[in-house]
Amino acid sequence: MTTLTRQDLNFGQVVADILCEFLEVAIHLILYVREVYPSGIFQKRKKYNVPVQMSCHPELNQYIQDTLYCIKPLIEKNDAEKVVVVIMDKEHHPVERFVFEISQPTLLSISSDTLLSHVEQLLRAFILKISVCDAVLNNNPPGCSFSVLVHTRDAATRNMEKVQVIKDFPWIVADEQEVHMQEPRLIPLKTMTSDIVKMQLYVEERAQKT
Amino acid sequence: MDELYLDNIDEYVNDHNKIVTYKWLSLTLGVHVNTAKQMLFHYLDHKRKESSAQLHATYLVSGKSVDKGQTSHKVSVVREEQLEDCKSKMSLIVSVHVYSVQKALLKDSGPLYSVDYDAVKDNLKDCSRYSAIRCADAVPMSSLELQQVREPQRAPTPEPEPKKTATNGDVANGTSKPAAKQQKGIMGMFATKAAPKNQDADKEVKTEQKEDAPVVDAPKSKPAAKTNPMTNFFGTQTAKKPEKSVKQEEAAQSSSTAEQQRQSSKPEEKPKAAAVEAPKTSKKDSSKTKRIEDSDSEDEIMEKKKRRRIKKPEPDSSDEDIIPDSPQQMETKEKSPSPKKKKEAEPVSHTHSHSDIKTRKRRRVMKSRTFLDEEGCMVTEKGYESESYSETEDDFKPTKPALKDPVPAKLSLSSKQDEKKSQKKTSANANKGSKQASIVGFFQKK
Numbered sequence: 001m002t003t004l005t006r007q008d009l010n011f012g013q014v015v016a017d018i019l020c021e022f023l024e025v026a027i028h029l030i031l032y033v034r035e036v037y038p039s040g041i042f043q044k045r046k047k048y049n050v051p052v053q054m055s056c057h058p059e060l061n062q063y064i065q066d067t068l069y070c071i072k073p074l075i076e077k078n079d080a081e082k083v084v085v086v087i088m089d090k091e092h093h094p095v096e097r098f099v100f101e102i103s104q105p106t107l108l109s110i111s112s113d114t115l116l117s118h119v120e121q122l123l124r125a126f127i128l129k130i131s132v133c134d135a136v137l138n139n140n141p142p143g144c145s146f147s148v149l150v151h152t153r154d155a156a157t158r159n160m161e162k163v164q165v166i167k168d169f170p171w172i173v174a175d176e177q178e179v180h181m182q183e184p185r186l187i188p189l190k191t192m193t194s195d196i197v198k199m200q201l202y203v204e205e206r207a208q209k210t
Numbered sequence: 211m212d213e214l215y216l217d218n219i220d221e222y223v224n225d226h227n228k229i230v231t232y233k234w235l236s237l238t239l240g241v242h243v244n245t246a247k248q249m250l251f252h253y254l255d256h257k258r259k260e261s262s263a264q265l266h267a268t269y270l271v272s273g274k275s276v277d278k279g280q281t282s283h284k285v286s287v288v289r290e291e292q293l294e295d296c297k298s299k300m301s302l303i304v305s306v307h308v309y310s311v312q313k314a315l316l317k318d319s320g321p322l323y324s325v326d327y328d329a330v331k332d333n334l335k336d337c338s339r340y341s342a343i344r345c346a347d348a349v350p351m352s353s354l355e356l357q358q359v360r361e362p363q364r365a366p367t368p369e370p371e372p373k374k375t376a377t378n379g380d381v382a383n384g385t386s387k388p389a390a391k392q393q394k395g396i397m398g399m400f401a402t403k404a405a406p407k408n409q410d411a412d413k414e415v416k417t418e419q420k421e422d423a424p425v426v427d428a429p430k431s432k433p434a435a436k437t438n439p440m441t442n443f444f445g446t447q448t449a450k451k452p453e454k455s456v457k458q459e460e461a462a463q464s465s466s467t468a469e470q471q472r473q474s475s476k477p478e479e480k481p482k483a484a485a486v487e488a489p490k491t492s493k494k495d496s497s498k499t500k501r502i503e504d505s506d507s508e509d510e511i512m513e514k515k516k517r518r519r520i521k522k523p524e525p526d527s528s529d530e531d532i533i534p535d536s537p538q539q540m541e542t543k544e545k546s547p548s549p550k551k552k553k554e555a556e557p558v559s560h561t562h563s564h565s566d567i568k569t570r571k572r573r574r575v576m577k578s579r580t581f582l583d584e585e586g587c588m589v590t591e592k593g594y595e596s597e598s599y600s601e602t603e604d605d606f607k608p609t610k611p612a613l614k615d616p617v618p619a620k621l622s623l624s625s626k627q628d629e630k631k632s633q634k635k636t637s638a639n640a641n642k643g644s645k646q647a648s649i650v651g652f653f654q655k656k
Contacts, residue, residue, distance in 0.1 A: 044320065051320035057588075057590075058588070059588075121328060125328075128324045131324070132229060132312060135314030136313075
């Protein structure tokens with residue numbers, strides 16, 4: 001019943017927490033649906049009241065958590081423009097890119113009553129869309145790997161360094177070859193608009209994958 | 211006019227890339243479920259003849275199957291490729307119909323549930339208005355009746371209970387007479403209906419008593435979380451909890467699900483796998499905190515039961531494998547709260563062991579162990595392990611350290627002596643899980 005304003009320190013953290021939770025689930029789901037890892041390591045769990053696939057492998061989970069832990073401060077300050085999950089083939093050329101474009105309204109005052117279930121519903125729709133995305137995408141070649149890129153606004157990476165030191169999880173500026181893809185095809189998947197965040201998910205796919 | 215629906219379905223499937231289940235279609239177009247099933251079938255037929263797009267379909271098969279001499283009624287959702295295989299395994303097929311049509315080849319059943327979730331949620335009060343299942347006795351309880359049910363939890367159960375004990379007993383025993391000792395009325399219901407309208411998007415086994423059991427469960431123990439327990443009978447969203455808790459009580463046969471081959475190599479944890487649940491609770495915290503708030507005002511016993519119920523859907527949401535009887539039977543026992551066990555009238559068959567003494571028992575629990583083998587490879591094994599527990603223990607307790615709410619602290623205080631043992635075992639894992647507690651509960655803490 002309290003209204004939160006953007007200036008409220010809690011607000012940024014709240015949104016960042018929600019988004020990071022969602023991104024974690026989404027990354028696991030992308031790895032499952034695109035068969036980056038064998039499906040045996042995945043286990044069904046529940047999120048937003050629907051079943052989702054999460055991996056059981058501790059190192060993979062730790063990697064994803066560390067990644068998102070470092071991204072969180074950027075999201076809090078609304079510095080992260082895009083979070084991209086890149087799937088690369090054996091030669092480290094990107095084959096697919098799942099782009100989450102995130103933007104938060106700057107001036108906002110919301111009431112939290114209906115917010116929770118509404119946002120949950122929207123995120124559920126994202127999850128569902130990722131599950132069926134392989135209808136519109138071609139199959140990936142075997143032996144793919146993935147990485148997570150963050151596109152930030154301005155020079156926000158200075159903040160990242162502080163977090164890196166704490167976590168011992170270094171981030172580096174991405175190579176050109178990882179960022180750009182040859183002949184990309186754009187497939188939009190889902191968009192959501194809510195009081196606290198606007199998010200868009202689309203997939204860039206390389207025209208020839210093998 | 212009659213052909214318009216083909217275009218509608220075409221639009222949903224091809225343009226929007228949706229998964230079209232018959233239930234979603236019936237709620238969206240406002241038609242009876244049987245009509246929706248026929249629509250899907252015609253659409254599929256039509257498209258296959260044109261052989262234009264690549265479409266996949268899942269089917270719901272329901273019928274009798276004989277397994278090790280026991281007959282049971284099995285309902286399963288299978289992929290098209292496995293349809294014939296599944297049909298041949300059944301001794302008697304009651305119904306086969308299209309469950310969903312989609313463009314993508316689904317790797318698992320999760321999305322099928324998600325599809326219906328929002329549609330059912332929007333129509334929570336009358337999501338069964340197009341359903342083919344009817345029961346004249348199932349009417350929502352008035353709030354007065356609800357009060358009466360909640361308060362005298364220890365009082366003798368209402369008289370419908372004994373009538374249903376036979377059913378419950380069958381449900382609970384699992385090994386015994388599932389299909390044989392059917393009440394005529396229920397059999398008749400199943401014989402006439404084309405297919406049970408079930409919210410079984412999770413593709414789990416049902417026996418015929420399943421339809422009755424939620425009715426029993428509802429007046430017996432569960433306070434209405436969101437809607438009336440009786441309306442839960444028709445399978446609304448919240449009803450999934452009592453229904454799923456009943457599913458665990460059921461016969462050991464599991465459905466031949468679409469992923470059975472895959473799952474057979476990866477046995478799903480079913481009953482309280484404490485080790486794995488700790489990290490899981492952090493995922494569930496968002497939904498759980500909501501429900502915990504609901505039960506704050508009620509007394510502790512209600513909270514205990516409620517928490518048991520919340521716990522149930524989680525393992526239930528995973529696909530089932532062939533599950534040995536014992537874990538399920540133990541769970542059946544836990545479900546009946548301890549006061550109830552004092553009643554003779556209470557279905558003794560509900561609990562396998564001593565119904566009036568709280569003793570420590572061992573049960574087999576599916577636990578996940580991660581370790582390094584000789585080659586230095588990390589191996590995660592899911593296996594049954596014996597775990598000691600007592601009847602008053604809550605399944606939920608191993609995850610308590612992970613929760614931040616004050617309410618669980620209350621519980622842990624009361625039954626601490628019973629729980630110490632298992633808490634010790636799982637505390638390590640629980641601590642890991644606490645790292646990821648959701649703060650979505652922030653919104654509820656008013």
